[in-house]
Amino acid sequence: FADFNRGLIKLYPRQPGFQYLGIQDEKKKFVKNIRVSEKNNLVLMGTLQDGLFLFDTLGNFKKQYYRGIETPELWFVRAIIQLSEDRYVIIGDEVYELLVYGDTYEIRAVPFMKTDFVSYYCDIIEDQATGLFLIQTGNGLLTIVPETPLQLKFDFSGYVPQSLALTPFGDDILMASNKQLLFMERNMKEVRSQLTIPDFGYVRCMAEYRPGQILLGTDMGLYLIEVSDTAIVRQKLYSKIVYDIQPGAAKGEFWFSTDYGLFRLDAQFRLMHFSKEAGLQENEFNTNSGDRSPSGKLFFGGVNGITAFYPTQIAAATDHIFTYVSSLSTSSGLLARYIQPSDNPAYKLSYRESNIEIDLLGNLVNKVVRVGK
Secondary structure (H helix, E strand, O other): EEEEEEOOOOOOOOOOOOOEEOOOOOOOOOEEEEEOOOOOOOEEEOOOOEEEEOOOOOEEEEEEOOOOOOOOOOOOOOEEHHHHHOEEEOOOOOOEEEEOOOOEEEEEEEEOOOOOOOOOOOOOOEEEOOOOEEEOOOOOOOEOOOOOEEEEEEEEEOOOEEEEEEEEEEEEEEEEEEEEEEEEEEOOOOEEEEEEEEOOEEEEEEEEEEEEEEEEEEEOEEEEEEOOOOOEEEEEEOOOOEEEEEEEEOOOOEEEEEEEOOOOOOOOOOEEEEEEEHHOOOOOOOEEEEEEOOOEEEEEEOOOEEEEEEEEOOOOOOOOOOOEEEEEEEOOOEEEEOOOOOOOOOOOOOOOOEEEEEEEEEEEOOOOOOOOH
């Protein structure tokens, strides 16, 4: 709307497709891990300082586990491993197993060493062939064996500096490490080969784009990389830090989180941007804090909860330009102000009024266009 005393004010209507999951109070909840069970209508939200929250998929709060009788050492949730839709491993400074029975939950401590070697950035891979869950911590490999009772093993061998992002890639696991891409065996214990990549700072997330190509989310932007005998940067798609990448609903569509909101990348590499004003939790999101449900619903965690949505329900933000003449002047002085498009005024000018100045105002920016004769 236009405020003629102060210029133009632009308001963004909230996107009805964006949904908030979190607790709105004076303290923001910094989300590090997300896992979703549509079978149990359950979302697990692990935080940096406030433990584990449980919500239903519409965002209704169910339970919090935080430094209580059941979870005395749970505050920083380092990782959530979804063994099944009814069974989860929660890694804080200690390890817990969460069992889900409909709307009833049971959590219990699992005897294991302190887990401070599991860092903020660790990613999780499920080995489909063996049913094992693997976390490469950089200092070694943590293996979770989903038997009863639950088994955890840690091998301190196999140091990989700055190992931040993992993704299945063909028959291998592709790992980003500092200035390299490493092709790992499915058991994550052996490096088959490695490729040099430019120094992007941290490589925070990866996703397979199509066979032989990956999307690489880094501190310096989003890159399309072709991987064969070498790693070739095919295109830079975005120029600022990227935290998490999730596939969308259409072929070639991906969504990624940043410090400036969420972006949709379509198959033609066009970007669509959504900010806090459209209904996001905040503009700032977090590294590898995301999940995609079996039905295709996306969940992105940030500094104040989770933004969830179905990509097909998010429409493009459209600007409808409304312009008017904010002032009409001649060499003799001001002639008129605030002429709307619907107005049809007529003015007779003398020969002395040979210079005309028109100031226009539009709703994209407070742009003044001057036209002189």
